Amino acid sequence: MVTPKMLDSACSIERTLGVLGERWTFLILREALAGTTRFAQFREALGVAPDVLTARLNTLVDYGVMAREPYQEPGSRPRDAYRLTDSGRELILVLAALQQWGDLHLPWPAGPSIQRRVRATGRPVQVGFVDENGREVAPADIAMIRTAAYPS
Secondary structure, eight states, rough: OHHHHHTTTTTHHHHHHHOOOOOHHHHHHHHHHHHHHHHHHHHHHOOOOOOOOHHHHHHHHHSSEEEEEEEOOSSSSSSSEEEEEEEHHHHHHHHHHHHHHHHHSSTTTTTTTTOOBOOTTTOBBBOOOTTSSSOEEEEGGGEEEEEEEOOO
């Protein structure tokens, strides 16, 4: 549940977790990045309870990660599809980093279930840090430094 305290925090990680940190949210995003748009599709792919799925989708819509788009199939009542917004599509970086970490530290015996590749060339890619000159920087060389905005 998103709490006002989380969203009022100076810490951007805490604010982000206020929107994305609930159980099922990253799996919903994984499915959306793979092209899932309809409530029933999310429900079938994830096996999540309808009330939980509704709550998570509402949060993602409320914070501009997804947008509702009405649709109606012939003979059926109107329904909503859920599409990622630009900010939602940017979360591919976060999901890819989680997946990369899991493949390295919690490997599945059959190998990765998802591959990260460049669309145009099919070349494999990894998530990493790059400096202002586009050079890769090892995670061990990264410092997380608090600024004046961070509460003491």
